[in-house]
Amino acid sequence: MQQIFSFILKNSYRLLFLLLLVISLTLTIQSHSYHKSRVISSANFLTGGVYQQINNVNEYFGLRKENQELSAENARLKSILFNQKDTTLTPNVNVKGIDKAEIIVSKVIHNSYSTHENFLTLNSGSKDGVKSDMGVINSAGIIGIVDKTSKNYATVISILNVQSKINAKIKKSNHFGSLVWNGKNTGYAQLIDVPRLASVRKGDTIVTGGQSIIFPENIGIGVIDKIYTDNVTNYYTLDIKLFNDMTNLGYVYILKTKDRDEVMKLESETIKNE
Amino acid sequence: MNSTLLVNIARFIFLLLAQVLLFNRIDLFGYINPYPYILFILLFPVNGNKTGLLVASFLLGLIMDMFWNSGGVHATACLVLAYFRPAIFKFSFGLSYEYQTVKLNDVLTPERFSFILIAVVIHHFTLFILEIFKISFIWDIFLRTIFSTIFTIITCILIIYIIKPSKR
Numbered sequence: 001m002q003q004i005f006s007f008i009l010k011n012s013y014r015l016l017f018l019l020l021l022v023i024s025l026t027l028t029i030q031s032h033s034y035h036k037s038r039v040i041s042s043a044n045f046l047t048g049g050v051y052q053q054i055n056n057v058n059e060y061f062g063l064r065k066e067n068q069e070l071s072a073e074n075a076r077l078k079s080i081l082f083n084q085k086d087t088t089l090t091p092n093v094n095v096k097g098i099d100k101a102e103i104i105v106s107k108v109i110h111n112s113y114s115t116h117e118n119f120l121t122l123n124s125g126s127k128d129g130v131k132s133d134m135g136v137i138n139s140a141g142i143i144g145i146v147d148k149t150s151k152n153y154a155t156v157i158s159i160l161n162v163q164s165k166i167n168a169k170i171k172k173s174n175h176f177g178s179l180v181w182n183g184k185n186t187g188y189a190q191l192i193d194v195p196r197l198a199s200v201r202k203g204d205t206i207v208t209g210g211q212s213i214i215f216p217e218n219i220g221i222g223v224i225d226k227i228y229t230d231n232v233t234n235y236y237t238l239d240i241k242l243f244n245d246m247t248n249l250g251y252v253y254i255l256k257t258k259d260r261d262e263v264m265k266l267e268s269e270t271i272k273n274e
Numbered sequence: 275m276n277s278t279l280l281v282n283i284a285r286f287i288f289l290l291l292a293q294v295l296l297f298n299r300i301d302l303f304g305y306i307n308p309y310p311y312i313l314f315i316l317l318f319p320v321n322g323n324k325t326g327l328l329v330a331s332f333l334l335g336l337i338m339d340m341f342w343n344s345g346g347v348h349a350t351a352c353l354v355l356a357y358f359r360p361a362i363f364k365f366s367f368g369l370s371y372e373y374q375t376v377k378l379n380d381v382l383t384p385e386r387f388s389f390i391l392i393a394v395v396i397h398h399f400t401l402f403i404l405e406i407f408k409i410s411f412i413w414d415i416f417l418r419t420i421f422s423t424i425f426t427i428i429t430c431i432l433i434i435y436i437i438k439p440s441k442r
Contacts, residue, residue: 016329025350025404028346028349047340114307
């Protein structure tokens, strides 16, 4: 017994190192597995608060661009409004063909794009009704999926994250594929597993597919920039030039899909019955 | 003793704030960031409490991880650096480093430079291996380590030079 104590005392420095190393490695590995609950995240009081302060200052530098974007969107919405024959028939304004979703407007207060696994932090949280797995878009197109929420903040897995995988399709032909990112260029994402049967051409538009319950169908993603064929499998890999400049994001929309709970419940019941 | 403790706490907070407010936002060429916050570990007194340094480095890395949403990547890298710090001292300044009073924040000599270089390389290599976490990206890991190391060393030396006069 005494020997054990003396061993521990003698090697206390090394043991402490190993203990802390195990803790930090556990956190690291946990962060690399998709959708595990993150203990260490920027959606807590301290870090969220600091980012909010930084953003308050930063906002002044982007006012001109923000104004331009808002006026452009205003013009677009007005054109929809004026072209409508009877405005009373449409109860609320749609954002690019979304009908089943309710929208929470939120602001990006921290944006990372220099690593392989990038996250955004938004300044609305569970208090505003944000939950995990909600889709996040802005007026140009898709941005990511909500990962974790706290009372006032939420983190978003950006599409510039090598672990994100979003169902997408070619607008023209309805062929499906998965949108991933290879970690190289912030302006481009990749659409993989597109069948050879699909006719793809440079410049075709890519939108979200209907197979996902996170995003409604037909939200813009980008246009095809390069086409690669894989000789081993019979699939195309497409380089997609994103509509969004992911390095410069301001206000975003979080989508509450009304049917989501219903679909989830149905699916979990189906699995249980099997 | 008490004043060194206070200086180190101040350095901890100052470097953390500088890293979050300033250096994390540089993003040179889209992916290169300097990480001068490890100066805290480098400048910690040579004869200081080793266990204290280990715990402090772990906390420093953990707070960085919170801001950077990176799990435990920075915590691991800082911990590894803090653990190997005595060995790097021994390598750079010779066996009897503990008896000479080594001062890092002074004129840059080859010994001091080699110490900073080795420490930064160890930290960055651990950091990028864990951050990218895929063997297929090994080339990317090396590239990022090399560029970030150069950048970090330049900022570290600049910070050392800027802070030095105020100590007199």
